[in-house]
Amino acid sequence: MQLTVTTEDDKIVSVDVDPGTVVENLKAILEAETDIPSATQAVVFNGRELQNSDVLSACGVADGDLLMVLRRPPPGGGNALATAADGAAVDPGAFQRHIRADAPTMQQIRNGNPALAQAVMNDDPAPMQALLRQSHLARQRQEEARNQEIDLLNSDPFDMEAQRKIENAIRQKNVDENYETAMETTPEAFGSVTMLYVDVEVNGHPLKAFVDSGAQMTIMSLGCAMRLGLERLIDSRWQGVAKGVGTQKIIGRVHRAPIKVAGSILPCAITVLEKEQDMDFIFGLDMLKRHQCSIDLKDNLLKIETIGKSIPFLGESELPSFAKAMGEPEEAAAGAAGASGGG
Structure with missing residues (x-):
């Protein structure tokens, strides 16, 4: 039967093999065709890696099928996590x-x-x-x-x-x-991915803001607004429902609040949610777009073009306890982060 084999670098080869061929012998053929050593080949069919002792026909491989060959480090050849046949570490x-x-x-x-x-x-x-x-x-x-x-x-x-x-x-x-x-x-x-937080000041109070380009609006809870002394500025005419993973009631909006980021004041409109949440303040897409922000993951910076400054994302040790490695945001917070207003 004839098989089509593709590699990670998009090289495509065709091989003729017997249905009873074992994968180990197929790898030897592919080594000559692709220059990938058989010891480093991982042959994948329908999303599953075939083992050396597998027979092609027994794995459902038929004439005209497509297989993929991935390159992996040889045992003990630079892969610190390589294991021997008995499961023990090679090094x-x-x-x-x-x-x-x-x-x-x-x-x-x-x-x-x-x-x-x-x-x-x-x-x-x-x-x-x-x-x-x-x-x-x-x-x-x-x-x-x-x-x-x-x-x-x-x-x-x-x-x-x-x-x-x-x-x-x-x-x-x-x-x-x-x-x-x-x-x-x-x-x-x-592993866990460290969440993106920056240090800001809102109405003169220091705060750790979660940067979330998936949140349509910049958000805080009513409890946070009260702690920051902004409850008197909440316009209740802007009530509605925040929808994301779950829903939350929007009790209003602070149309203009002073936020200091990287030493500069950025005027900001903040949507206020009724329920308390782990994330006190979410720096949403509205602010990111208004101030032409770029999330630079290579240098771990939030770049703010309108003021020509950058601010580093907080390290894991500086994050709120719930947001550190192995922690996941609460469902309510995730709902707020993906929020879009309705009213």
């Missing part, structure tokens, strides 16, 4: 240093596997290696049990309930393999 020291230096990943491990987190911090890598091997063995046993269940269910192909269980088992296997591939190749995707 335990590099593995420990990499995890220790990645605060979000380290926090995730502390939450999900405290024993492994303690072992990673241990200067002796032996406990960590033992735990990694145990985890790998447990996954293997789960896989064997799953395969045995599928074999048992396959004994009666006309049992609709059995076929449904087989479908669910195969789907879960694909999900698990996709998760493991992601953990190995892009572990940084499982």
